[in-house]
Amino acid sequence: MDGSFLTLDDGLQRKVVEILALQAMREPSGLTPEMTLEGLGIDSLGMAEVIFAVEEAFDVQIPFNANDPQAAALDLSSVGSVCAAVARLVRDQRG
Amino acid sequence: MSGERGGARRVAITGAGTVNALALDVAGTMAALAEGRVAIGPLQFDEVERLSVRIGGQIHGWDAEARFSRQELSLYDRVVQFAIEAARQAVAQAGLALSEAEAMRAGVVLGTGGGGYNTVDDSYRALQAQGKNRVHPFTIPRLMHNAAAAHLSMRHGLKGPSFTVSTACASSNHAMGLALQMVRSGACDVVLTGGAEATLCFGGLKAWEGLRVMSPDGCRPFCASRNGMVQGEGAAVFVFEDWDRATARGADILAEVAGAAMSSDAGDIVLPDPDGAARAMRGALADGALNAGDIGYINAHGTATAANDRSEAQAIRSVFDTPPPVSSTKSMHGHLLGAAGAVELLAVISALRDGVIPPTAGWRETDPAVLGLDVVPNESRRAQVDAALSNAFAFGGMNACLALKRA
Numbered sequence: 001m002d003g004s005f006l007t008l009d010d011g012l013q014r015k016v017v018e019i020l021a022l023q024a025m026r027e028p029s030g031l032t033p034e035m036t037l038e039g040l041g042i043d044s045l046g047m048a049e050v051i052f053a054v055e056e057a058f059d060v061q062i063p064f065n066a067n068d069p070q071a072a073a074l075d076l077s078s079v080g081s082v083c084a085a086v087a088r089l090v091r092d093q094r095g
Numbered sequence: 096m097s098g099e100r101g102g103a104r105r106v107a108i109t110g111a112g113t114v115n116a117l118a119l120d121v122a123g124t125m126a127a128l129a130e131g132r133v134a135i136g137p138l139q140f141d142e143v144e145r146l147s148v149r150i151g152g153q154i155h156g157w158d159a160e161a162r163f164s165r166q167e168l169s170l171y172d173r174v175v176q177f178a179i180e181a182a183r184q185a186v187a188q189a190g191l192a193l194s195e196a197e198a199m200r201a202g203v204v205l206g207t208g209g210g211g212y213n214t215v216d217d218s219y220r221a222l223q224a225q226g227k228n229r230v231h232p233f234t235i236p237r238l239m240h241n242a243a244a245a246h247l248s249m250r251h252g253l254k255g256p257s258f259t260v261s262t263a264c265a266s267s268n269h270a271m272g273l274a275l276q277m278v279r280s281g282a283c284d285v286v287l288t289g290g291a292e293a294t295l296c297f298g299g300l301k302a303w304e305g306l307r308v309m310s311p312d313g314c315r316p317f318c319a320s321r322n323g324m325v326q327g328e329g330a331a332v333f334v335f336e337d338w339d340r341a342t343a344r345g346a347d348i349l350a351e352v353a354g355a356a357m358s359s360d361a362g363d364i365v366l367p368d369p370d371g372a373a374r375a376m377r378g379a380l381a382d383g384a385l386n387a388g389d390i391g392y393i394n395a396h397g398t399a400t401a402a403n404d405r406s407e408a409q410a411i412r413s414v415f416d417t418p419p420p421v422s423s424t425k426s427m428h429g430h431l432l433g434a435a436g437a438v439e440l441l442a443v444i445s446a447l448r449d450g451v452i453p454p455t456a457g458w459r460e461t462d463p464a465v466l467g468l469d470v471v472p473n474e475s476r477r478a479q480v481d482a483a484l485s486n487a488f489a490f491g492g493m494n495a496c497l498a499l500k501r502a
Contacts, residue, residue: 044402045365052305061147066307067323067401 033080105338112184115329116152152327152429172211178243203257206266206290208433211238266433268487268495272355289437291330316397316423327429331437354383360492372410383498391480397423
């Protein structure tokens with residue numbers, strides 16, 4: 001597990017997990033940081049919805065291009081890495 | 096080459112017209128395609144600064160007031176203006192002079208993805224952002240998807256069947272495939288067909304942003320550096336005519352529309368399935384009584400999205416043991432959505448009539464996902480092309496492929 005996961009703001013983490021759980025049609029309590037989005041059945045369309053929900057919830061821009069997922073150097077592969085990426089974007093974009 | 100279809104009527108293209116980012120006519124567009132000129136650049140319209148992607152194949156210098164009267168403009172969305180100008184050129188080139196009886200057997204089949212998108216965008220802005228309580232009284236006749244087809248029928252006195260086909264990015268190929276069938280079957284002798292699109296406005300682009308499939312810096316189909324589609328706008332309209340009628344009146348025939356096929360993936364709403372694309376290509380060959388070996392050029396759908404280019408390459412490989420040159424001219428004029436197949440038919444005519452295969456512009460490096468296809472990188476190529484295919488694959492898994500032959 002990503003060590004930074006435990007130190008993230010609890011509210012932010014809870015909200016991101018809620019968004020992912022809704023998309024995966026599961027209970028938030030059933031998600032763990034190491035679960036992959038692929039394993040949760042979140043496909044490319046689901047990813048577009050997750051990004052939309054995160055941008056709306058936190059008023060941030062996620063520089064994601066489905067044609068070139070690696071371009072933005074964002075790891076959006078697992079529950080934990082999405083939480084970490086959102087935390088970093090919120091910190092960077094809100095100053 | 097294989098024989099003609101037994102007994103059925105053949106279909107000639109006797110006129111062509113276009114407006115797109117490359118040029119406001121066919122000659123200029125053909126020249127630009129042959130040069131490999133890229134007309135993609137910064138978008139200019141209200142609130143463009145609020146978009147994350149700000150490039151497109153936009154038509155600049157379109158002086159609507161100089162082209163149309165005030166009364167006409169109150170009824171013509173930008174998409175209708177494009178269609179009217181493209182059709183004017185096509186009808187003039189064909190030299191159509193229809194008798195009253197012939198007009199009854201002449202129609203219009205146009206494709207559009209978005210219809211009067213600027214009218215929709217402007218009207219919602221007026222009501223919701225600007226707080227107005229009314230919109231222009233002709234908002235409905237401006238925005239309806241069949242408006243362009245209706246105005247072509249009215250302006251040219253075409254009194255047979257006229258309608259609009261809307262299958263997103265395959266709209267104009269579906270339209271032209273139907274036009275072929277209507278002339279071939281004898282339902283019509285002449286059909287104006289093609290497509291028009293004008294969705295380059297704030298709301299139009301904002302809706303696309305969420306899908307995360309647009310490139311911020313250029314359209315590079317089949318290139319390892321590609322990073323998405325770039326949108327365009329414009330129209331292309333053709334005169335499809337019964338071959339015997341065209342030859343009897345001594346018309347100049349630009350190409351023969353030999354076959355068409357449509358297929359559905361019946362799979363995913365956005366992700367393409369190579370099998371559906373391959374079935375469309377095989378179907379067009381069969382419908383045109385052509386063998387794979389007859390095809391000297393394929394105008395690809397080639398959107399420069401990872402999903403399309405990979406799937407289309409697999410499909411072409413599955414249909415052709417030795418694939419002919421394949422190019423995507425979206426790299427130059429952008430993706431015209433419901434007008435894409437229509438504008439791209441000009442690239443096919445360039446190959447068949449002029450022996451000039453337009454290139455895939457913006458190409459930089461080989462992508463293994465393209466499976467070794469010859470994508471005619473950056474420079475057009477001279478070749479005698481006797482038959483060609485033109486692909487269009489839409490969201491919804493709706494595919495339409497046309498087969499054309501040199502006249």
